[in-house]
Amino acid sequence: MGTPFRYIHGAALLATGLLAGAFAYGAANVIPTFGAVPLNVRLTFHTTMMKVNEPVMQSAMALAILTTFGLAIAGRGRARRLALGAGALALTSLLVTVFGNVPLHARFREWAAGPVPDGYAEIFRRWELFHDLRTLTALAAFILIITIAVVNRPSSR
Numbered sequence: 772m773g774t775p776f777r778y779i780h781g782a783a784l785l786a787t788g789l790l791a792g793a794f795a796y797g798a799a800n801v802i803p804t805f806g807a808v809p810l811n812v813r814l815t816f817h818t819t820m821m822k823v824n825e826p827v828m829q830s831a832m833a834l835a836i837l838t839t840f841g842l843a844i845a846g847r848g849r850a851r852r853l854a855l856g857a858g859a860l861a862l863t864s865l866l867v868t869v870f871g872n873v874p875l876h877a878r879f880r881e882w883a884a885g886p887v888p889d890g891y892a893e894i895f896r897r898w899e900l901f902h903d904l905r906t907l908t909a910l911a912a913f914i915l916i917i918t919i920a921v922v923n924r925p926s927s928r
Contacts, residue, residue: 776845780919783838787857787913790835790864793828794906802899810891814883821876832868835861835912842919849922853915860912864905871901 801820805813839861843854875898882891 776842776850779838779842779845780916783835783842783854783857783916784913784920786831786834786838787861787909787916790828790831790861791906791909791913793831794864794902794909798902798906802902805895810887811883814879814887818876818880818883821879825873825876828868829865832861832865835909836865839912839916842916846919850919853919853922857912857915860908860915863908864912867901867905867908872898872905875901 805817808816836858839854839858843851843858846854875894878894879898882888
């Protein structure tokens with residue numbers, strides 16, 4: 772594979788690694804913290820964090836999608852198939868976010884400003900399920916991009 776492929780591959784490694792790492796950090800650290808603080812603190816922190824987090828994470832997802840599909844265009848054979856799979860997984864992370872997590876963020880903003888409905892814990896669990904799903908798809912995309920490096924490694928002969 773040529774130099775352009777290597778540069779795109781490097782960008783895809785960076786983008787998918789950052790995306791998977793950011794989601795994994797949330798799953799390992801932020802979500803357990805949410806469960807350990809009082810409800811009003813969780814809602815305040817969650818809504819404030821999302822104001823900053825949404826554009827950053829949407830940009831990270833867009834970069835992961837663009838670089839993985841760019842890698843699929845530049846690649847051939849197995850590398851192309853792996854990059855297509857990674858792109859589909861990164862796109863899945865975005866779709867889960869847009870159609871799963873973001874609508875729930877709107878609810879959390881309402882709750883922070885007013886009464887919290889009965890059954891709120893189930894809605895938090897649903898948000899966490901969506902987060903787990905997008906974390907796993909981002910991690911799988913990263914693993915596929917790493918696999919391209921291993922599969923395309925020149926032989927030492």
